[in-house]
Amino acid sequence: MSEPQVWDDVDEYFSSQLSPDDEILLAALRDSEAAGLPAISVTATQGKLLQLLAQIQGARNILEIGTLGGYSTIWMARALPSDGRLISLEYSARYAEVASRNIARAGLDKVVEVRVGPALESLPKLADENPAPFDLVFIDADKANNPHYVDWALRLTSTGSLIVVDNVVRGGRVVETDSDAPDVRGTRAAIELIGSHPRLSGTAIQTVGGKGYDGFALARVLA
Numbered sequence: 001m002s003e004p005q006v007w008d009d010v011d012e013y014f015s016s017q018l019s020p021d022d023e024i025l026l027a028a029l030r031d032s033e034a035a036g037l038p039a040i041s042v043t044a045t046q047g048k049l050l051q052l053l054a055q056i057q058g059a060r061n062i063l064e065i066g067t068l069g070g071y072s073t074i075w076m077a078r079a080l081p082s083d084g085r086l087i088s089l090e091y092s093a094r095y096a097e098v099a100s101r102n103i104a105r106a107g108l109d110k111v112v113e114v115r116v117g118p119a120l121e122s123l124p125k126l127a128d129e130n131p132a133p134f135d136l137v138f139i140d141a142d143k144a145n146n147p148h149y150v151d152w153a154l155r156l157t158s159t160g161s162l163i164v165v166d167n168v169v170r171g172g173r174v175v176e177t178d179s180d181a182p183d184v185r186g187t188r189a190a191i192e193l194i195g196s197h198p199r200l201s202g203t204a205i206q207t208v209g210g211k212g213y214d215g216f217a218l219a220r221v222l223a
């Protein structure tokens, strides 16, 4: 058995025991695939981790940057109380439509709002609305803009909020100091911002299996 197969099997074992997809989540993945969306959602184990983090935060307000078909959105929104709110920002109107259908089927359309457009245009508009601080921000869009997203997340959160950045390993390329790839540069800049910012305390965890080598950065907002 090759190593990658072992890690896929381990991920499959954990998700089958701890975070099995139900019919709603499976349908979200199925309909996303049928609509031609790329298969780049978080895995079920990662979705469950996001849900647990939202619960640990006692989250009432969640911001997601990068909706795709709404798979991670559903995992997180299920942690919200009935009067909670999740705003998810998505560049593609077509993806947002697929996501909205998946979210409605999950019975979450009262708490989830998908906003279409480049996140760097949606975020200032959102800030102008003076929303309640977000308890959890999940950043999972174009990686080149990760430092800008962390910066916006800081403006839209308060002490004790949690910021999660997905895909920080980049298949190991995150350690390539001289890379000029925008995703690597953006990810490194976000990690370095988290590491150096006086109001952030962060770490990163590497993940393997399901979708290959990857990882999350997590940062708690300090006073």
Ligand SMILES: C[S@@+](CC[C@H](N)C(=O)[O-])C[C@H]1O[C@@H](n2cnc3c(N)ncnc32)[C@H](O)[C@@H]1O
Residues within 6 Å of the ligand: 040, 041, 042, 065, 066, 067, 068, 069, 070, 071, 072, 073, 089, 090, 091, 092, 095, 117, 118, 119, 120, 140, 141, 142
């Ligand atoms: C990795 S996918 C999100 C996966 C989703 N969070 C999940 O796990 O189910 C990244 C998404 O970010 C969107 N995206 C890319 N650039 C964006 C931008 N500038 N503003 C908003 N969304 C963007 C893409 O269209 C894509 O749907």
